[in-house]
Amino acid sequence: MQLDLLIFGGGAAGLWCLDRFRRAGYLAILLESTALGCGQTIQAQGIIHGGGKYALRGVRDFTAVQSTKAMPERWRRSLAGEIEPDLRAALVLSDRCHLWLPSGSMAARALSWGFMPLLAKGGLLSTPPQQLSNSMWPEALRGSALAVYALAEPVVATGSLLNALASPYRKSIFSYDVSDLRFAG
Numbered sequence: 738m739q740l741d742l743l744i745f746g747g748g749a750a751g752l753w754c755l756d757r758f759r760r761a762g763y764l765a766i767l768l769e770s771t772a773l774g775c776g777q778t779i780q781a782q783g784i785i786h787g788g789g790k791y792a793l794r795g796v797r798d799f800t801a802v803q804s805t806k807a808m809p810e811r812w813r814r815s816l817a818g819e820i821e822p823d824l825r826a827a828l829v830l831s832d833r834c835h836l837w838l839p840s841g842s843m844a845a846r847a848l849s850w851g852f853m854p855l856l857a858k859g860g861l862l863s864t865p866p867q868q869l870s871n872s873m874w875p876e877a878l879r880g881s882a883l884a885v886y887a888l889a890e891p892v893v894a895t896g897s898l899l900n901a902l903a904s905p906y907r908k909s910i911f912s913y914d915v916s917d918l919r920f921a922g
């Protein structure tokens with residue numbers, strides 16, 4: 738077999754690459770040494786970040802903020818099957834996250850959070866935090882938070898995401914023994 742690409746590791750990154758390259762017409766296969774996503778992906782919370790996380794500490798990394806800005810909307814369209822990869826088979830656990838300031842938070846932290854609406858105003862955040870009135874707080878946070886915000890970043894079940902990405906390419910994904918791989922010249 739004459740391959741164009743050999744991808745090592747079937748986490749979210751490797752599977753996403755496999756999909757991109759295959760749809761671009763390259764003959765690509767993926768080799769997985771253990772189990773798909775068994776490094777980080779399966780452990781992740783599955784939040785599709787839109788820059789908010791990077792803003793929490795007062796933004797030291799504008800590149801990270803800008804490069805993730807478009808992600809929630811891009812993923813929403815994939816999760817709805819409007820664009821490739823079609824991720825309709827992935828389970829969406831929630832269409833938003835909650836952020837909260839625990840009671841007794843330091844003033845410094847409250848101040849850094851105040852930075853987020855400013856970034857949103859400046860067009861740097863696609864998912865500005867919305868402060869929720871007490872009646873809209875999740876039950877678990879009542880009595881233990883100073884303020885609660887909703888952030889329009891969807892959350893996916895990562896196991897189902899791995900399945901959705903891998904399903905169309907099962908015949909191009911192989912498990913192998915790392916100690917037994919040889920390349921012939």
Ligand SMILES: Cc1cc2nc3c(=O)[nH]c(=O)nc-3n(C[C@H](O)[C@H](O)[C@H](O)COP(=O)(O)OP(=O)(O)OC[C@H]3O[C@@H](n4cnc5c(N)ncnc54)[C@H](O)[C@@H]3O)c2cc1C
Binds near residue numbers: 779785
């Ligand atoms: C606790 C936690 C929570 C997180 N929460 C989020 C979140 O909410 N949102 C978010 O965007 N990110 C989150 N992340 C980060 C995110 O999970 C990672 O950025 C992402 O999963 C990395 O994907 P990956 O494909 O690069 O790596 P992995 O998912 O680690 O996949 C690597 C794959 O390579 C395989 N492999 C390793 N060595 C070899 C080899 N020699 N040959 C073949 N295969 C090999 C492994 O078995 C594995 O399947 C979180 C991470 C952690 C740890």
